[in-house]
Amino acid sequence: MADPQYLLEVKNLRQYFTSGWGRNKLTVKAVEDVSFGVRPAETFGLVGESGCGKTTTGRTIIRLYTPTSGEMYFDGRDIAGPMTNELRKYLTDNIAMIFQDPIESLNPRMTIEEIVSEGLRVRGMTDKNELRRRVYDSLNKVGLTEEHATRYPHEFSGGQRQRIGIARAMIIHPRMVIADEPVSALDVSIQAQVINLLNDLKQEMGLTVLFIAHNLSVVKYFSDRIGVMYYGRLVEVARGDDLYNNPLHPYTRALLSAIPEPNPITERTRQRIDYDPQKDHDYSTEQPAMMEFGPDHYVYCSPSELERFQREYGQPG
Ligand SMILES: Nc1ncnc2c1ncn2[C@@H]1O[C@H](COP(=O)(O)OP(=O)(O)OP(=O)(O)O)[C@@H](O)[C@H]1O
Numbered sequence: 001m002a003d004p005q006y007l008l009e010v011k012n013l014r015q016y017f018t019s020g021w022g023r024n025k026l027t028v029k030a031v032e033d034v035s036f037g038v039r040p041a042e043t044f045g046l047v048g049e050s051g052c053g054k055t056t057t058g059r060t061i062i063r064l065y066t067p068t069s070g071e072m073y074f075d076g077r078d079i080a081g082p083m084t085n086e087l088r089k090y091l092t093d094n095i096a097m098i099f100q101d102p103i104e105s106l107n108p109r110m111t112i113e114e115i116v117s118e119g120l121r122v123r124g125m126t127d128k129n130e131l132r133r134r135v136y137d138s139l140n141k142v143g144l145t146e147e148h149a150t151r152y153p154h155e156f157s158g159g160q161r162q163r164i165g166i167a168r169a170m171i172i173h174p175r176m177v178i179a180d181e182p183v184s185a186l187d188v189s190i191q192a193q194v195i196n197l198l199n200d201l202k203q204e205m206g207l208t209v210l211f212i213a214h215n216l217s218v219v220k221y222f223s224d225r226i227g228v229m230y231y232g233r234l235v236e237v238a239r240g241d242d243l244y245n246n247p248l249h250p251y252t253r254a255l256l257s258a259i260p261e262p263n264p265i266t267e268r269t270r271q272r273i274d275y276d277p278q279k280d281h282d283y284s285t286e287q288p289a290m291m292e293f294g295p296d297h298y299v300y301c302s303p304s305e306l307e308r309f310q311r312e313y314g315q316p317g
């Protein structure tokens, strides 16, 4: 059953990749028992180091993969079931993806107008004037102009290319955007501009955003809630401010300690924390599970770890 408070809900999602056969069979548990929900008009940040399963989670939601097991709902509708033309259309109408690499994801032989209008053309829109109007509208939304429409991707900077990628995603008026590391390939100075743009679009269009990043500094300022992933599992889910003020899981603490500080004095004394699952947990007698620490704050831990967190931070109200 879908929880009505969420626009997107993922429950106990598993995504395994298997290669080889017989004795050489190898299974990668890219996503292992992941559950979270994204509320309408919310930005949910999904964070974790390279290879922890963020992209796989995003690609499974838009059904580039068939989930190994688990449930997924969008606006109450089951999106984990058998793939049909109707479900494919439902997903592409509602969820758009923005990719990390604005260079690789744009066809170099297509004009910006062709690239941005593609989503409408594949939906059968043929009226040239209407297509052009929608392209201009979408370009304006991302801070580009009509003169850009006849040019080719190589004529643009990295930041502008990412704007083109966003215009392409926005033209179908999706209800949700999955942005997979949309600023990782950009210069730091350009990152903030693209993040601000996404934020503006979110306010203007009431968009719901799943924002994937490998470190917390990028999602810190604009995620309503954040899920921290480690080796395929979500280890902590909390409101952004709770995660920064009360990080519970040792991996979350390690990620936070890795954020450079703008202040050179505190930066010099900043201590990096390493996360070592063998040392940091004793799961020999107690099994960990996702536990509720407080309202909207969940942590993957054992019962005695939860007790310790509650002693350290006091019972949240
Ligand atoms: N199509 C695939 N076939 C087999 N293994 C895969 C496939 N896609 C991903 N994996 C494996 O699944 C794990 C998770 O990969 P994924 O790309 O989801 O990580 P990520 O968190 O997005 O990492 P990054 O920050 O580097 O983008 C990795 O071990 C990866 O090698």
Ligand SMILES: [Mg+2]
Pocket: 054, 055, 056, 180
């Ligand atoms: Mg990735």
